[in-house]
Amino acid sequence: MDIRFDGRVAIVTGAGAGLGRSHALGLAARGARVVINDLGAATDGEGRSASAASAVVDEIRAGGGEAIAHGADVADEAEIADMVDQTMTQWGRIDILVNNAGILRDKTFAKMTMDDFRKVVDVHLMGTATCTHAVWPIMREQKYGRIVLTSSASGLYGNFGQANYGAAKAAMMGLMNVLHLEGARDDIRVNTLAPTAATRMTESLMPEEALALLQPETITPGLLYLVSEIAPSRTILGAGAGCYALTRVYETEGVLLEGAQNTPEGVAAHIEAIADETGRRELTDAFQQTRKYARKAADARGLTLPWGD
Missing domain, CATH: 1.10.287 (Helix Hairpins)
Incomplete structure (x- = not known):
């Protein structure tokens, strides 16, 4: 069967570039109406700009799709509530949430400030929880929802210099496990994507030959499966360069x-x-x-x- 999203409404956070942009374009290409959320910040979370999100909206509309932009900070409850309200006003439902937004503040734990630790956890973990909490009652009322959390090998297996990022990304597994149980009655399926991709957050960490293979577009098919009507639930899907694997405990x-x-x-x-x-x-x-x-x-x-x- 073809996986389509006609009539579905999706929110993708951090969708102005990299993986989020690829996910948003993939959803739109298969019929979804998409909210392009992006704060427009630098990779460390500083700054703000609406240009990246607007550019992706223009790209989707140019291809005949429907999209709107919203620059909410995922860790700000009031801004996320406004994004959800605008989505409901525009389209009347929210079927899919892709929690993708993230930042990096890498240092060894000995040199890391607790402000840097807290900021990364706020964006990745609290941002994911805040966005998910905002759409949860809507999905329960609809008796339908598909939510993806974004983890990382740094959280599942560890990576030198990323104690803050690794802790936040490991927490996705625990959040997924509980939400899977609590959402099952209302057909809310919750999964985790653990991607390895060439993005602006990883471009300085890998050789050019590897970056060429690890384009975001090679990962998005896995994401689309995880938010489809036939999606599993409580699955951690590793993805990169067209390769897929499951992580289990x-x-x-x-x-x-x-x-x-x-x-x-x-x-x-x-x-x-x-x-x-x-x-x-x-x-x-x-x-x-x-x-x-x-x-x-x-x-x-x-x-x-x-x-x-």
């Missing part, structure tokens, strides 16, 4: 240490058994872990608990 089966064994020395002595990946599995909510641990302890004592696995 697994837990080993583990072991039960009782009585005299349940000491720091006992943990150290059994760490290889604890780390054994035989029988590992993906847990899809926090209580699954609680049930697993309680079951292992109950089985050892010959007890029956009033729940299954």
Whole structure:
């Protein structure tokens, strides 16, 4: 089946350049009406300009699509509320939210100021939460919504000099996991894109040969799938240069240490058994872990608990 967005309304944050622009153009090309959100700031979050967002709107309209611009700061609740109000006035619904806006303030943790740490977390994490919170009641009322959070390998796996960025990007997984559970009843599907792209935030970090391969347009197809009607939910999709992979968190089966064994020395002595990946599995909510641990302890004592696995 063709993936289309006819009749759908999408908000894309940070859509004035790079990945956000590519995502917005991709949505518009397949029929979506798109809100181009961009503060127009520098990569460190300083400054403000409406020109980037307006240029993308002009590009979409020139191709026969529908788009409007809004320069809200994603971390400012009042500005985001105004953006949502203007979208509802213009088109009467919001079906898709792509949380893409971000900044960088890279330094080693020892040299980083807490102001720089806080600012990056405010834009990435609080900005994502603020935008999502603003559209959430609309999507619940509609009984339909598709939301994408943007993570990064820096958050999922770590990257030297990016403690602030990595912390904010790792938080996307936790936010997604909870929103997936809370949105399921109303067909609100929440996923995370973890892209590696050639953008103005990464152009100084990679060689030209790699940048040529990692164009934003090679990633947007994955984003379009994640916000489509057939989208999954609670999926972390890695993407770059046309390559796609899933990131998942697994837990080993583990072991039960009782009585005299349940000491720091006992943990150290059994760490290889604890780390054994035989029988590992993906847990899809926090209580699954609680049930697993309680079951292992109950089985050892010959007890029956009033729940299954």
